Amino acid sequence: MKELALMKGNEAIAEAAILAGTDAYFGYPITPQSEVLEYLALQKPEERTGMVVLQAESELAAINMVYGAAGTGKRVMTSSSSPGISLMQEGISYIAGAELPCLIVNVVRGGPGLGTIQPSQADYFQATKGGGHGDYHLIVLAPASVQEMADFVDLAYELAFKYRNPAMILSDGLIGQMMEKVELPPxxxxxxxxxxxxxxxxxRPDRERNIITSLNLDPELQYEHNLKLKEKYNRMSEDVMFESLHCDDAEFLLVAYGSSARICQKVVAVARGRGQRLGLLRPQTLFPFPTDELARLAGKVKGIMAVELSTGQMVEDVKLAVNGRVPVYHYGMPGGKVHSPDDVLEAVEENFIGG
Amino acid sequence: MIKEENLVYRRTPLMTDATLSYCPGCGHGTVHRLIMEVVEEMGIQQDTIGISPVGCAVLAYDFMDVDFSEAAHGRAPAVATGIKRLWPDKFVFTYQGDGDLAAIGTAETIHACNRGENICIFFINNGIYGMTGGQMAPTTLEGMKSSTTPYGRDAMKMGPPFKITELIAQLPGTHYVTRHAVHKAGLVRKAKKAIRKAFEIQQEKKGLAFIEFLSNCNSGWKMTPNDSNQWLEEHMYPFYPLGDIKVDGKLVKDVCKDLMQKSPVTT
Incomplete structure (x- = not known):
């Protein structure tokens, strides 16, 4: 029988990390994700599995410990929240350049700057477009429940090792802090x-020395490296994941991920009760983005609205996928405030029904 | 032909055939060779992992035939921490310059030392940023000219030169802290013994071993190699004296007094 637990999203990530056979976690406290490190410390994973858990002196140090440790080929992770993830960008760029597999968890809060500790989806650009310097992408998974917080840990490692690429779980303060039932893996x-x-x-005597580096002084080599990375990012589309809710007969479509998708699920239920044919596409991977599926749906619906906890970030990828075929709207609640289903329903009425 | 039995020196096979990218007369190549000689003599090539810095030694992995990880500027002690925590029985060393270790990487250096990470830190102090073209380093002496202090380092504006080695020696996590130079044969022999000791400390899991090597930078200092060696003795020695600072976890010098020492003004 599988183990059931009632857990916070942050705790579920931490427990799933131990269960996924993670070899090392390096982190630094920041609200709203500190429970990850706290839970790990309490669980004595060094006794349970031999997992290394170390509180670093900064996010900068934490991500560079991850960089070093990921070079050993083991399962290594860190977690933080928006300002901390910004600090890690240097290291993440090096990890992407050196093609190291690892897991980075971002429990997003509102920004820019010190911002707010309340939930937000304003780090979409940073997560999906690279984030640090240079031409690179992370694999980005967007959990919408505590269950997915747990499930995506092992999945993120699998994808990270498949592509030798850093993977990010892009959560937010809402999913991180809320408690739900979660079924834990063995x-x-x-x-x-x-x-x-x-x-x-x-x-070893039987091989040449191995060097972990992102340095290519010769532009020809860097050019080849960039093309190789690009080819890898293209290949990732085979691992795109999304969930469709009432998309088959939808006249209008919402696109939302993470906590915003949870709210949109309610919006769709209410709209359907009113006889409105509303559907929801929920990307579970933000990179790769479900571009093909959105393009297909764009041929069937009258309008699409991206709903996110920001002033408009994912909507740009939606527009690229839709490519002008139908109108694309945006509804966003920035700054750590969370929209209610009624807020979204109002936007649905305004853009789709009344429009 | 010299008979095999009469050879007094041979190049360690752990130095690769790549041509060193360092300026003729620079100390980097010597320190590389000494580290590899010790790794060879201890028979630990299969268990040794180096971390290269950003700076002149950024390509250190081209010259030393051991597994390597290249770190971002200043982050080598954090990278080493990550590796060592996962491979506690391997030998992990960082190789860093003064800008890398004592400016941008100060936090990583101090905290790795404070945690007593069981690694070796090899620190090359030439008082200048060599690779980027001779800018002021944290270790640049007062009055010393560099491309960003063309009229000499003014301690009132830029602070005095930073003796990070005396600073970290006071942390309980450091087991062995010492300062050496490699521009004379006798000094080279002493430096090699210190490197051997540092790796043995790591083998015995006693804590962090930290060796500072004073090096000339003849191109950065704009001198001939010979003149730069002489300048090093005349100007660097008084402020960065050679010798052990901490042995077996115990301070053997009055580091507080050394830290408060006013830098001699050089011109």
Missing amino acids: QKPRTSEFDQSWVITGK
Whole structure:
């Protein structure tokens, strides 16, 4: 029988990290994600699985510990919230450049700057467009429940190792802080086998030395490297994930992820009760983005509205996918405030029904 | 031909055949060689992982035949921490310059030392940013000219030179802290012994071993190699004296007094 628990989203990530056989976690406290490190510290994972848990002196140090540790080919992660993730961008860029698999969790709060500690989806651009310097992308997973907070940990590792690329779980203060029932997976063993082709274990006589680096002084080499990365990012589209709610017969479509999608689920239910044919497409991966599915749906509906906790970020990817075929609207609630289903219903009436 | 039995020196096979990217007369190549000689003599190549910095030694991994991870500017002690925590039985060392270790990476340096990470930190102090073209470093002496202090370092504006080695020696996590130079044969032999000791401390899991190497930077200082070696002795020695600072976890010098020492003004 599977284990059921009532947990906060942040705790579910931490427990799922132990269960996924994570070898090391390096982090630094920041609201609203501090429970991840606190939970791990309380659980004594060094006794449960031998997992290393270390509180770093800064997010800068934490992500560079992740960089170092990820070079050993083991399962390594960190977590933080928006301002902390900004501090980590240098390291994330190096990790992407050096093609290291790892997991980064962002429990997003409102910004810019110190902003607010309340939930937000204003880090969409940073998460999906690279975030740090250079031409790169993360694999970005967007959980909409405590269950997905737990489920996406192992999935993120699988994808990170499949592509040798950093993966991010883009959550927010709402999912991180709320408690729900969660079904926990069985314990996976920690990493015991290593791909000797690239990891740093100490040079063996039977192989050349392995070097983890993102440096290519020769522009020809950097050019080749950038093209190789691009090819990898293109390939990721085969792992796109989304959930469709009443999309088959929808006249109008909402696109929302994470906590905003939870609210839109209610919006669709109410609208359907009123006889309005509203559907919801919920991207579970934000990179790769469900571009093809949106393009397909754009041929069937009269209008599309992106609903997010920001002044408009994901809506740009929706517009690119729709490519002008139908009107694309945006409804956003920035600044740490969370829209109610009624707020969204009003926008639905205004843009779709009355429009 | 010299007979094999008469050879007094051979190049360690752990130095690769790549041509060193360092200026002729610079100390980097010597320190690289000494580290690799020690790794060879201890037979630990299979268990050794180096962390290269940003600066002149950014390509250190091209020259030393061990597994390497390249770190962002200043972050080598954090990168080393991540590796060492996952491979506690491997030998992990960072190789860093003064700008990397004592300016942008000060927090990472101090906290890795404070945690007593069981690693070796090899710190090259040449009082200047070499790779970017001779700008002021945290270790640049008062009055010393650099491309960003063309009239000499003014301590009132830029602060005095920073003795990070004396600073970290006071932290309980450091087990062995020492300062060496490599521009003379006798000094090279002493430096090698210190490197050996540093790796042995790591083997015995006693804590962090930190070695500062004073090096000339003849191109950054705009001198001939010989003149720069002489300048190093005349101007660097008085402020950065050679010798052990901490041995077996115990201070062997009055580091507080050394930290308060006013930098001699050089011109």
